[in-house]
Amino acid sequence: MCQRCHLHRLVEGSSTGNRPLSLSHIHWSLSSLTALFLLHLLRFCFSLIQIKMKSTATQYEELAQQIESILQNPEAPDVHIPDEHIRRRLADGGRKLSILLEEPRHTMSRLEHVHFQLPLAIIGADTGLFAALAAESRSFTSNELAQKTGVPLSLLKRLLRYYQALDMICQVGNDAYQSSNVTQVLSNEDHADALRFAHKIMGPPVFSLPDLLQSTGYKDPTGVMPTALSRAHNTEKHAYAWLGENPWALKLTLAYMKVQFEGRPLFFDVLDFQARFGTDCTSSTVLFIDIGGSTGSQSLKLRQRYPSLPGRVIIQDRPEVVQKAKSALDGTPNIELEVYDIFTPEPIKGARAYYMRKILHSFADEKCLEILANVKAGLTEKSVIMIDETVLPEEGTRPRAAQHDIEVLMSVGKSSPFLFVLPLLGCAKERTKLEWEQLINEAGLKLREVITYDAEYYECVIIAGL
Numbered sequence: 001m002c003q004r005c006h007l008h009r010l011v012e013g014s015s016t017g018n019r020p021l022s023l024s025h026i027h028w029s030l031s032s033l034t035a036l037f038l039l040h041l042l043r044f045c046f047s048l049i050q051i052k053m054k055s056t057a058t059q060y061e062e063l064a065q066q067i068e069s070i071l072q073n074p075e076a077p078d079v080h081i082p083d084e085h086i087r088r089r090l091a092d093g094g095r096k097l098s099i100l101l102e103e104p105r106h107t108m109s110r111l112e113h114v115h116f117q118l119p120l121a122i123i124g125a126d127t128g129l130f131a132a133l134a135a136e137s138r139s140f141t142s143n144e145l146a147q148k149t150g151v152p153l154s155l156l157k158r159l160l161r162y163y164q165a166l167d168m169i170c171q172v173g174n175d176a177y178q179s180s181n182v183t184q185v186l187s188n189e190d191h192a193d194a195l196r197f198a199h200k201i202m203g204p205p206v207f208s209l210p211d212l213l214q215s216t217g218y219k220d221p222t223g224v225m226p227t228a229l230s231r232a233h234n235t236e237k238h239a240y241a242w243l244g245e246n247p248w249a250l251k252l253t254l255a256y257m258k259v260q261f262e263g264r265p266l267f268f269d270v271l272d273f274q275a276r277f278g279t280d281c282t283s284s285t286v287l288f289i290d291i292g293g294s295t296g297s298q299s300l301k302l303r304q305r306y307p308s309l310p311g312r313v314i315i316q317d318r319p320e321v322v323q324k325a326k327s328a329l330d331g332t333p334n335i336e337l338e339v340y341d342i343f344t345p346e347p348i349k350g351a352r353a354y355y356m357r358k359i360l361h362s363f364a365d366e367k368c369l370e371i372l373a374n375v376k377a378g379l380t381e382k383s384v385i386m387i388d389e390t391v392l393p394e395e396g397t398r399p400r401a402a403q404h405d406i407e408v409l410m411s412v413g414k415s416s417p418f419l420f421v422l423p424l425l426g427c428a429k430e431r432t433k434l435e436w437e438q439l440i441n442e443a444g445l446k447l448r449e450v451i452t453y454d455a456e457y458y459e460c461v462i463i464a465g466l
Ligand SMILES: C[S@@+](CC[C@H](N)C(=O)[O-])C[C@H]1O[C@@H](n2cnc3c(N)ncnc32)[C@H](O)[C@@H]1O
Pocket: 240, 257, 258, 291, 292, 293, 294, 295, 297, 316, 317, 318, 321, 340, 341, 342, 343, 356, 357, 358, 359
């Protein structure tokens, strides 16, 4: 008897006065009722899941089609995403989705080969292949490219295969290669130097990091000499002193520093410097001191942004960098250069703004306190210190900032050998808001504001004063 009939009989029997049902019978019948109910519920859920799966599958199919159509015609006007926030959500989502969809073999292949990309990209730059492709918007045959680069066809074809597979160039036909947005980026000489920095300067330390950490029992190596970088380059010097003695490395490092800020917002985009710090200035007012200002990109942009703002703009840096800045800023009016060591008291008093971008992240807390004490010596009531740095979120940091933190972990150490035996005392690092607050308080300064100007990279300007 089916469960439905049994239920019918049960109801019928009790209402017609038939033979009374025993307790065990009733119990069994109730169980059957429950089972029947569950069976129906299960069927219902299953059909819902089927409908849902169908609609989800349709949605995925549609999404895949949309993505494919964007990829087929990346230059189409509707592909341009003017809203930066949406662009970032799509890029982040795409990257995370691609990883989420990986089978184990994909994960392994990605990690096993990720380090091929950098040296291969450098080969494309060194041979002039990327520059040749980027010079014209048409496609090229492999023969044409072999002639332009001087790379034998047999090798070139293998390189071209790799570059198209890794999306560094486009292949638009059997033997037709064209530049893409990535090729354009890689064809620029400053960009190639930044890649050479990542390869020649940061490559050896990062590959030796597992052994180094293992040999020290995974002690925090930041702020400690020797660093992964100093060991890999066989020097006892701090990274900046080593750069001073190696012009080839300084050239690549300056390119890297320059390139990493290209196309990104500046603090002036959210903070009106003139209105905040530039009132009542005369030509003799010291307006802006760019401490560790390198070849002066920020000072230059400040001048361009406020062309009629009077006052002195001064870059202070190490001697070899000031030398480079002289040629980089050749002929730029209204920007002065001064050799200055941040570990000595600031020689210029009463500037409106003492600005430091990407300086303090290279030093351990106690070194930062020395630097801040030196700057503080120059402050008056009207002065501010502007610390332009990454302020790491406590959760969900994007790759770039997290990678940068590892970069400073490998690169910069203390100059005091005494502190080598006290490794936990300090660390050069990207800092969270709390860590910045603690550092500024400890320096005896008042934290006035933390202004985010580049949310994608957590870049902020931290304003402090007396
Ligand atoms: C990471 S770079 C930042 C450069 C520049 N502020 C920018 O954001 O593009 C650090 C700078 O600090 C400078 N620097 C390092 N040690 C220094 C010292 N002891 N005295 C003065 N400048 C120093 C370096 O030469 C370099 O230009």
